[in-house]
Amino acid sequence: MKSQDIRKQFLQFFESKGHLIVPSAPIVLKEDPTLMFNNSGMAQFKEYFLGNATPKSNRIADTQKCLRVSGKHNDLDDVGFDTYHHTMFEMLGNWSFGDYFKKEAINWAWELLTEVYKIPKENLYVSVFEGNEAENVPFDQEAWDIWKTLIDEDRIILGNKKDNFWEMGAQGPCGPCSEIHVDLRTAEEKAQVSGKSLVNNDHPQVVEIWNNVFMEFNRKADGSLEKLPAKHVDTGMGFERLCMALQGVTSNYDTDVFTPLIAEVAKITGRNYTSNEIKNISEEQNKTNIAIRVVVDHVRAVAFAIADGQLPSNTAAGYVIRRILRRAIRYGFTFLDTKEPFVYKLVAVLANQMGEFFPEIKKQESLVTNVIREEEASFLRTLDQGLQLLENVVKDTKGQEVSGAKVFELYDTFGFPDDLTGLILKEKGMTYNEPHFKEELQKQKNRSKAASETSTDDWTILVEGNAETFVGYDEVEKEVKITRYRKVDSKKDGKLYQIVLDATPFYPEGGGQVGDKGTLFTPNQAIEILDTKKENNLILHFTKELPENPSGKFMALVNTKLRSNSASNHSATHLLHQALRHILGTHVEQKGSLVSPNYLRFDFSHFSKVTEEELQSVENFVNEKIQEQLPLIERRDIPFKQAVEEGAMALFGEKYGDNVRAIKFGESMELCGGIHVKNTADIWHFKIVSEGAVAAGIRRIEAITNQGVKEFFASQEATLKEIKEALKNPQDSVKAVVSLQDENAKLKKQVEALLKEKAKNLKGELASEIQEINGVKFLAKQVDLNAEGAKDLAYELGTLGTNVFLVLATADENKPMLSCYISKELVAEKNLNAGQVVRELGKYIQGGGGGQPFFATAGGKNVAGIKEALEKAIDFVK
Incomplete structure (x- = not known):
């Protein structure tokens, strides 16, 4: 069976069982601060399990794009080395929200696997929860009894809390689970060792393919469990592993999910990939296989993340995506000998393969390709730089072991991978202090963890139910009651409280717009609302303190000045988007935004610098729309399909409901949940900075x-006034500045000429101070010149012989600078290098630099260090 058919059959089966089929949520999460990425099928349904929202159907099925590369679920380091772990994968799932439970879930899973997919029953094993006395959770007798009617008891395995009790996180819904495992070994292997003994023991051909989770508990902050008001079913089946089982292969990478990508890598690199069926391959071929698996897995993760709106960057989720891509590049660089960008060439194959079911990858193919290509080119330059730096580290190392701190510096500062460092050192007959490197790495991780550590109390419920209403589109003040609150402690923000109201005029951060601030008033107290965010369908108001009487009534008042400025900037982003598409072309799409009271930031797809003329045209376009005084036309709760058909722009990577809100100013129409002005005239004016x-x-x-x-x-205006005053209030300020610049240029030339003359005069004075050491004419001296003058002096003194070694120091304008000159003959004969000299001596002035082997400079911050730097210079010739 082809993978496309396997996916379709799963969805058709559960549709026949009364399930609503929903599309995959974006791989990048934007409204759940507890997760960077969708790491499981249930992530997009958390609000239903928590009871914060009502699903459109009590039975749902889907296939969800998942990414497991950070936090609790992190499979990155396993990818490539085995045949069944992935960064990005599909999770097929069926869900029941307070509807059916164990009986239906288990029976349907068995029916699909054995009757529809025709997997032989003798190849399957199942597990049930053995119970946990410490938590007062009994053995799952109900699941055991259901399975007994379907499978021999000797194929049912008892699992402990680690394997058979699934939890969303440290807090929240959880429950026992029942897994289904498939044994894909040969008949001969099965005869030798029972598959039962290999379940959950990391055997590559005895793998879990389906997990049925029975959500019936809630894990509280103190670790205790309480019963949920309703029982839910949360299942997940690994699509790639299912394809492996149904296509008669023993590796996910031998399925048609990956083989087209593998074929393309082999074509590009000229390296062969050997199937998992081939045994006893060479060590060299194994390294090639691992590298190709890494590349084809990682390109899927990176491509879908970019298509869903997450670009590679140096922070948060963007850093994770960049790290995945760089892992693929360096495996190609090291083991496939790819010294030019090549990963981007796989995007076309991926788009053709998966574009039918995931149209975003097809529609964003050009963007994804170009982003990956540029990232590859950039990192390959980093690798080149790292190789040069590593070469310098090797030269400076006495003995055969490089310090772990140096390797960590290469890794942390320059992004040079430690395993590549180890490989290169091994080729040179050297090693590095790996325990010390790991110690430095752990310190960094501890620092990051300490900065982000957060503890959250359980909710204190004051009003049962979740009838929270957002009224902020129409009101900026509202009489409210607190329905629940909890305390949050974080190293970053300290102690805060999160408060939920029965109704709120406060807009929660979303769609690029920052959350509202304001105040909760009582007759005796004013509680400041520091921020407003949304989490799992709850609007959270952040405060430093709780009201004296949380059960009382309050007046919620939005800071209207900040709100008004945010609204102005938000509406301007819509007009800006329209302007860019009108002037640069319809290829322009929004790729991110920030709307704050102070300014707006707008990221968009475009592959060249926007010219000054184009920027002026964009600015003019927006200001024309402001002057036209276009009224806001707002439509709430219209069907998503209808809004798009009427011309509303939907952004890739955003999760939209069945009904949406459309914002229109003239011909600009976008789907948006943010706060906007009533008329473009309220924006007043638009200025690109x-x-x-x-x-x-x-x-x-x-x-x-x-x-x-x-x-x-x-x-x-104030700056211009200061300039005029400084120029003695001339009639023409521009003319006065030009005149001043001309005068300055003439004086500069005169100073340069005087310094050159001074350098020539100093040559005679300093020539007598040169000492000869080991056949080298040596001088280390501080001189009263600027950096350019010191260079001229060095070259003048360099004419005194073919064996000159000079280190000259200057402190012009209190900025220390070291200049090193070495005769070219000395560079060759004595293996001296001016760049290496200034890098070493630069440490004493708290700086660094470089240059050519015969002349180099280093700047720094510590003038007091010049004396010691000059004293140490003699060591290079001694």
Whole structure:
């Protein structure tokens, strides 16, 4: 069976059982601060399990794109080395929200596997929860009894809490689970060793394919369990592993999910990949196989993340994506000998293969390809730089072992992989102190963990149910009651409280717009709302303190000044988007935004710098729309399909419900949940303050409106006034500045000429101070010149022979600078290098630098270190 058919059959089967089929949520999560990525099929349904929202159907089935590369679920280091772990994978799932339970879930799973997919029953094993006395959770007798009617008892395995009790996290819904495992070994292997003994023991051909989780408990902050008000079913079946079982192979990578990608890598690199069926392969071939598996797995993860709106970057989720891509590049670089970008060439294969079911990868193919290509080129340059740095480290190392701290510096500062460092050192007959490296790495991880550690109390429920209503589109103040609250302690923000109201005018952070701030009033108390966010369908109001009487009534009041400025900036982003598409072309798509009271930031797809003329045209376009005084046309709760058919723009990577809100200003129409002005005239004016690149093929515009523009113009006016006063209030300020620049240029030339003359005069004075050491004419001296003068002096002194070694120090404007000159003959004969000299001596002035082997400079911050640097210079010739 082809993988596309396997996926379709799963969804058709559960549709026949009354399930609503829903699309996969984006792989990147934007409204759940507890997760960076969708790491399981249930992530997009958390709000239903928590009881914070009502599902559109009590029975749902889907296939969810998942990514497991961070946090509790992290499979990254296993990928490539075995045949069944992946970063990005599909999770087929069927869900019951308070509807059916164990009987139906187990029977349907068995029916699909054995009657539809025709997997032989003798190849299957199942597990049930053995119970846990410490937590007062009994053995799952009900699941055992159901399985007994379907399978021989000797194929039912008891599992402990680690294997057969599934939890969402440290807190939240959880419950026992029943797994299904498949044994794909040969008949001969099965005869020798029972498959039962290999379940959950990391055997590559005895693997779990389906997990049925029975959600019936809630894990509280103190670790105790309480019964949920309703019982749910949460199942997950690994699509790639299912394909392996149904296609008669013993590796996920031998299925048609991966073989087209593997074939393309083999074609590009000229390296062969051997199937898992082939035994006793050479060590060299095994390394090749691992590298190819890493590449084809990782390109899927990176491509789908970019298509869903997450670009590679140096922070948070973006850093994770960059790390995955760089792992693929370095495996190619080291084991497939790819010294040019090549991973991007796989995107076309992936788009053709998966574009029918996941249209986002097809529609974003050009962007994904270009982003990956530019990231590859950039990292390959980093690898080249790292190789040079490593070469210097090797030269400076006495003995055969490089320090772990040096390897960590290469890894942490320059992004040079430690395993590649180890490989290169091994080729040179050297090693590095791996325990010390791991110690430094652990310190860094501890620092990161300490900065982000958070503890959360259980909710204190004051009003049962979740009838919370957002009224912020129409009201900025509202009489409210607190329905629940909890305390949160974090190393970053300290102690905070999260408060949920029965109704709120506060807009929660989302769609790029920051959350509202404001106040909760009582007759005796004013509680400041520091921020507003959304988590699992709850709107959370952050405060430093709790009201004296949380059960009382309050007046919730939004800070309207901040709200008004945010609304102005948000509406301007819509007009900006329209302007960019009109002026640059319809290839432009929004790739991210930030809307705050102070400014707006807008990221968009475009593959060249926006010219000054184009920026001016964009600015003019937006201001024309402001002057047209276009009224806001807002439509709430219209069907998603209808809104798109009417021309509303939907953004890739955003999760939209069946009904949406559309915002229209003239011809600009977008799906948006944010706060907007009532008329474009309220924006007052639009001003672009910067434009630049943030990633390959992604540009960023930062702009201001309304109050920000007023403050900008006031600042510019004040600056101009200061300039005029400094110039003694000339009639023509521009002409006065030009005249000043011309005069400065003439004086600069005169100073340079004087310094050159001074350098020539100093040559005679310093020549007598040169000492001869080991056949080298040596001088280390501080001189009263600028950096350029010191260079001229060094070259003048260099004419005194073919064996000159000079280190000259300057402190012009209190900025220390070291210049090193070495005769070219000495560079060759004595293996001296000026760049190496200034890098070493630069440490004493708290700086660094480099240059050519015969002349190099280093700048620093510590003038007091010049004396010691000059004293140490003699060591190079001694």
